[in-house]
Amino acid sequence: MTKRTSSKYKLDRRMGENIWGRPKSPVNRRDYGPGQHGQRRKGKLSDFGIQLRAKQKLKGYYGDVTEKQFRRAYKEAAAMKGDTSQNLIGLLEQRLDMVVYRAKFTPTIFSARQLVSHGHIRVNGVKCNVASRKVVPGDVISL
Numbered sequence: 001m002t003k004r005t006s007s008k009y010k011l012d013r014r015m016g017e018n019i020w021g022r023p024k025s026p027v028n029r030r031d032y033g034p035g036q037h038g039q040r041r042k043g044k045l046s047d048f049g050i051q052l053r054a055k056q057k058l059k060g061y062y063g064d065v066t067e068k069q070f071r072r073a074y075k076e077a078a079a080m081k082g083d084t085s086q087n088l089i090g091l092l093e094q095r096l097d098m099v100v101y102r103a104k105f106t107p108t109i110f111s112a113r114q115l116v117s118h119g120h121i122r123v124n125g126v127k128c129n130v131a132s133r134k135v136v137p138g139d140v141i142s143l
Contacts, residue, residue, distance in 0.1 A: 097131040
């Protein structure tokens with residue numbers, strides 16, 4: 001199980017945008033980075049930096065997916081037919097914690113992960129506490 005070690009608001013400010021759409025996010029008030037050197041001018045990002053930011057944003061948005069899980073999902077998406085980015089997002093949306101979040105059982109992705117890891121979710125009548133479990137159409141998810 002992964003656990004967010006850094007502050008969510010700090011991640012919002014580092015990325016420069018409100019990732020989870022939280023109304024109290026400090027990005028809404030301070031559009032510069034966190035910390036002592038946040039107000040200094042930022043240099044232009046390289047192509048690698050832009051791609052890394054996009055990957056970090058995507059990983060953070062889906063509840064801080066680990067690098068290993070993300071890499072496996074990317075390889076699976078690349079092997080599928082069609083657009084790799086759309087396939088990757090589709091695979092990330094099939095995770096049990098995202099399904100619980102999208103079904104409005106919880107207000108945030110982090111509380112959805114907690115609900116699953118504490119064993120409050122049943123998939124096809126069997127208790128499941130793995131947030132990264134892949135859910136396929138036809139599975140019955142209940143509290």
